[in-house]
Amino acid sequence: MVDKPSKITFIVAANDNESDPEAEARINAVVMDLARLLGRQIARDLFHGGVAANDNGASRETGED
Structure with missing residues (x-):
């Protein structure tokens, strides 16, 4: 759900x-x-600091890279 920008009041x-x-x-x-x-x-900081759900790294079960 996207919030609609509200009217700015000063x-x-x-x-x-x-x-x-x-x-x-x-x-x-x-x-x-x-x-x-x-x-x-x-x-940006929050986006780049997150951990990828699937980083395609080595498998724990097979030990392959």
Whole structure:
């Protein structure tokens, strides 16, 4: 089952300080890019660290390579 991507909602500051909306958009884009890169790296590490179900190695019963 594949999860459908949810709509991204951004957190709005609770204070009354006015900020630059363009700067916030750039920061949010950078944060999302970093999150994607980290997620991909974690997935690669988990994928390469796994043990194959059938590695076609030597048979324990016959001792052949």
